[in-house]
Amino acid sequence: MSVALFTLGGTISVTGGRRLTGADLTAAVPGLSEVGHAVEIQDVEAVSSANLTAAKMLEVVDAASKAVAAGATGVVVTQGTDTLEETAFLVDQVWPHPQPFVLTGAMRNPTLAGPDGPANLLAAVRVACSPAARDLGALVVFKDEIHAARWVRKTHSMSTATFVSPNVGPIGHLVEDRVSVLTRPLRLDGVQGSAEPADLDAIRVALYTVTMDDDGLLLRGLADTHQGLVVAGFGVGHVPAALVPGLEELAARMPVVLTSRTGAGSIGRSTYKSPGSEFDLLQRGLIDGGFLDPYKARVLLRLLLATDDDLATAFGQYV
Known part of the structure; x- marks a missing residue:
């Protein structure tokens, strides 16, 4: 079994003047090899989150669907955080599969003290391959918290605790190496037509x-x-x-x-x-x-x- 990882750029992959590839990102994550699922990497066009488009995200969803059809147990997307709440909600509207679609990123780039990208990526991979996260649609995983796409908001310009769900709170947490989903919100009907x-x-x-x-x-x-x-x-x-x-x-x-x-x-x-x-x-x-x-x-x-x-x-x- 494998997890499909799509990298879109953003703070998580910015170091000096060079963009980190998916291979660079995964190599910097302690304990990733112990998750028990191979990570299959697809580096998508590097773009800041401010320049992400709905059309680009639909292309990622299509590629992710193909990965799931080929046997992936879940999907992880790394991107910039500025528009992550919007891209996650868009994905949630069109993602038809029970396999988790997890989005994450970082607030501190790898050149700073205490970068949060490796921990967020490890948590996202664990959620993506967890049976507990199936049938929940698109999820945002940050700071060992699991948020449903339809509620999550970016609420601070710089804090690593920027992502919260004001109306309901996180639906789950990462506890050591365990994925704990505390509540399972009813999955709503997404967009029924095909959005090209x-x-x-x-x-x-x-x-x-x-x-x-x-x-x-x-x-x-x-x-x-x-x-x-x-x-x-x-x-x-x-x-x-x-x-x-x-x-x-x-x-x-x-x-x-x-x-x-x-x-x-x-x-x-x-x-x-x-x-x-x-x-x-x-x-x-x-x-x-x-x-x-x-x-x-x-x-x-x-x-x-x-x-x-x-x-x-x-x-x-x-x-």
């Missing part, structure tokens, strides 16, 4: 974060350039009353998803009913983003528009 990289490239979904004294000027003309919009509103889903007419007009022309900019919790549905409240906006045609943060809502909306899946059904799983 070229189709995704043609879909533009904007993300608009509402701010105090917002005049909504940046929303004008958006329907002429984009196919969808995610609104990150105040608190449980509020916007200034001045933005309501523009958002209602946009919702009549394209899908507009309402989320919270707070980083945790769900939007409301009927707690407040004044103009610009969550109740008011949902009545005007905006889509309830539920517990999805704005970044994941944008990933999901883009996938749904590329596959013609039913938006209400897909977003309804997160309410």
Whole structure:
């Protein structure tokens, strides 16, 4: 049995002016040979996480599916951390296999004291080949914690403890060399249609974060350039009353998803009913983003528009 390792670059593989290959990364991990599964390495095009695209991640998913078909017991992807929460959620929507798909990386590169990459990679490989991690979809493994892709967030710019799941916490831990899954969340239906990289490239979904004294000027003309919009509103889903007419007009022309900019919790549905409240906006045609943060809502909306899946059904799983 083997684990398929795909390397995409990022801090975990940066040392001076040279990029570490998958062979370099695995050679630096004490105890990796004792896991009991061979690691089959595929070095993908090195790219910073800021330059990763949804199309590139779909290519990795396709290659990972082929590896699983060839007998891999699980998959590990190393990448930069800046967009890891988004790539993990994208993978979770399209990964059809019971085998674990684990994403990890590092906050400290190998030239610094206490690099976290080797420990994260070892933990990720252990999770990828663990029977306990099957049927959980995409997972993020960092600092000996296991997080479900649909909840995990990057919450600190530099800390090695940056990845947390604010609404639920980690679903499992690494204890010595054991993988302990403490709770098994119900695996939700992912995107049903086939998302092709070229189709995704043609879909533009904007993300608009509402701010105090917002005049909504940046929303004008958006329907002429984009196919969808995610609104990150105040608190449980509020916007200034001045933005309501523009958002209602946009919702009549394209899908507009309402989320919270707070980083945790769900939007409301009927707690407040004044103009610009969550109740008011949902009545005007905006889509309830539920517990999805704005970044994941944008990933999901883009996938749904590329596959013609039913938006209400897909977003309804997160309410």
